[in-house]
Amino acid sequence: MSSRKIRTALYNVLPGEKAHCKMAPRPKYIAGIEGIHSTPPVNSAVLILIVPYENELAIPFIKRVNRGKYHGGQIAFPGGKMEKEDTNALQTALRECHEEIGVPEEKVSILGVLSDIYIPLSNFNITxxxxxxxxxxxxTLSRDEVECVLLVKLSDLFNDKNKTTHSFVRHDHEIIAPGYTIGKNFIWGATAMIIAELEQLMKTNTFNHLGQL
Structure with missing residues (x-):
């Protein structure tokens, strides 16, 4: 699968929420606790960076350091909230990727954009x-934010055998979370929902040898 084919797929109609729902934690809201915010959503962006790795294509995920209000210790894409100096989501994603894992902005070729996704817990709107x-x-890792980089091949990420469901307790409520088990790591939440849309786009466009160069 070439970068050109991925770019072509991203210019098709995006499945959006229909794909997100496949990996959305349940329930989406915890009544009286989540989803009620007095301020507008915080605009943010992540970078899904597709790189060559062992004769295949892979995505570098970050494992966040185990602190922070919402997402400490989780597996995620490089990214964060839009700062004043960012004129758009693209600049945010590139800047955050450089700050968190040291990838120079000029080395990244942009292929396209997936559907925005809103996170009720943190009130973030992610592009x-x-x-x-x-x-x-x-x-090169930002040690204040990133514990390690996890390189996951697309062929592993999109393998149905690696899709599982875990349960968590949040505010004394059980959360059922679909996700991707990669080794000892579990990818869930917004990150899994974004992966689900990318996977559906690629599989819908009937690429052969998915994930291979």
Whole structure:
């Protein structure tokens, strides 16, 4: 699968919420606790960076350091909230990727954009940007934010055998979370929902040898 084919897929009609729902935690809201905010959503962006790795295509995920109000210790895409100096979501995604894992902005070719996704818990509205690099970057981690980089091949990520469901307790309520089990890591929440849309787009466009160069 080439970068050109991925770019072509991203210019088709996006499945959006229909794909997100496949990996959405249930319930979406906890009554009286989540989803009630007095301020507008916080605009943010993530970068889905598709890189060559062991003769296949892979995505570098970050494992966040285990602190923070909402997402400490979770597996995620590089990204964060839009700052004053960012004029759009693209700039946010590129800046955050450089700050968190050291990938220079000029080394990233942009392939397209996936559907925005809103997170009730944190009141973040996320724009997922898809990009690629010609070769595997040398990652330099922000130790204040990132514990490690997890490289996951698309062939593993999109393998149905790696899709599982875990349960969590949040505010004394049980949360059922579909996601992707990669080794000892479980990818869920907004990150899993974004992956689900990317996967559906690629499979809908009937690429052969998904994830291979």
């Amino acid at each position: 997922p940007i898809v990009g690629t690099t010609l070769k595997l970057p040398d990652f």
